[in-house]
Amino acid sequence: MSAGEIVFWDWDMVEDKLNFDERWEEMIGYDIDELGEDRSIWKDLIHPEDIKMVEKELERYLKGETRIYETISRMKTKDGKWRYFLDAGKVVEWDENDNPKRFIGILRDVTDQMKAEERKNFLHTLLKQDLGSKSQTIRGYLQLLEEELDLPEKHREYLKKAKKASGEADEILGLAKKLEEVEKTEWVGEKNIVKVLEQVLDDISNFVERKGVEIEKPHPEKIGKVKGDYSLNMFLSQILLSRIQLSQCDTIRIDVRERKEDILLKIEDNGKKLPEDIKNLFIGESYTGETTGVGGVRYYMLREIARHNNANIEVKDSDIGGVRFDVHLKKTE
Known part of the structure; x- marks a missing residue:
């Protein structure tokens, strides 16, 4: 089941039993029989930091403070991952004393x-x-x-x-x-990475010359195309400009090669090394903001543009003294 599809649930408030339709198994990974109908089991799947909020919103709805019950909380799937779910519903049946008897609603994956x-x-x-x-x-x-x-x-x-x-x-x-x-922008298209690189180097050539930086360019015989869009040009130019502006390098080496699994673009320099929390940006960790002087926003944007183009970046110390970016680009089929 793709994210965003809907599962219906039905809560018997008298027996405190909760039933889901069969699509629940695909969404959460558990068989319905594994979890049973006891509502407390369902509550155990909710993230500990979210459970109080969920219970509070339910209480507010039952007191008549809100028109419908609605929350977004994290739930644990069978494979141990936390996913966000929109949970919404309302009471549809009451007993003779006007006590709520039946509560129905939906779950939607909004991760x-x-x-x-x-x-x-x-x-x-x-x-x-x-x-x-x-x-x-x-x-x-x-x-x-x-x-x-x-x-x-x-x-x-x-x-x-x-x-x-x-x-x-x-x-x-x-x-x-x-x-x-x-x-x-929807991610579509394919690019000749060598031509993109040549265009970028031409665009920034005056700036590179003013800064006195030598760029050693690759001369591959033949390289296949990569998946991506116009933002690849921005991505490559920002890597080069950021390193020239921030690292005080005077040499940059670029290499590109086609491998079985991807096309690997290497960009390395002899400038200042990056702090660990900046490097960690490229493996998905949070940036603390303690090193703004080395361009945290710039490097964060590089990561996001790479993700947009289905590319991964590894950041390592360079053999020539600075930083090396290994950019793994997805090949077209």
Whole structure:
């Protein structure tokens, strides 16, 4: 069963027994006979951090405070994974004393939607952290300008740094907007990764020359196409620009090769290494925000664009002193 399909349930409130339709087995992984009809067994599947909220919302509905009962909570599937479910229902039968007798409702798997929302919330948190850091820099230097008006040369230097920090903040916001556009795009198409790389290197050639960075390019004889869309260009350019801007490298090596299982693109440099919590972004762990100065938002966006294109990134220390990105791109069939 694909995420988003609906399962119907029927709760006998007199006997406290809960029945699900047969699609429940596909959704949660358990046979109906394994769990039985006792509602307490169903409650045991709910995440400990969510159970109080679920019970509170049920109580509010039964007291007449809400029109329907509705919650989103995590439930444990048979394979041990936690998935998000929308649970909604209402009482449809009462006894002669107006006590609720029968409660029916639906369950819907909303894991994909919740994870997408979590990613957006996470991005907003990172933006606040990075932009907050840049704003503090701006305020600090402008304060120095105000206090030391008798030092024109320093004023100019402070102003230069303030403008630089402001520009970085604007750049981060621009990247966030681009990521939002990418996430709205359906993932389709195929790309010649060598041609994409050539185009990116041509686009950033003036910047690379100004920074005095040498880029060693690959010359593969033949490489198959990869699955992806226009955002692959953005992905590759941002890896290169981020490392040039943030790592103080002067050498970048690029290699691309076709393997049986994928197409492997390697990008490594001799600049500053990445802190562990930045590396952990690429394996799905949370970023603490303690290292905003090394571009947490930029690297987070790289991860999200890679995911959009069905690519995986491994981040390692480079043999030439800096960082190596191993980008595993999915081949077209």
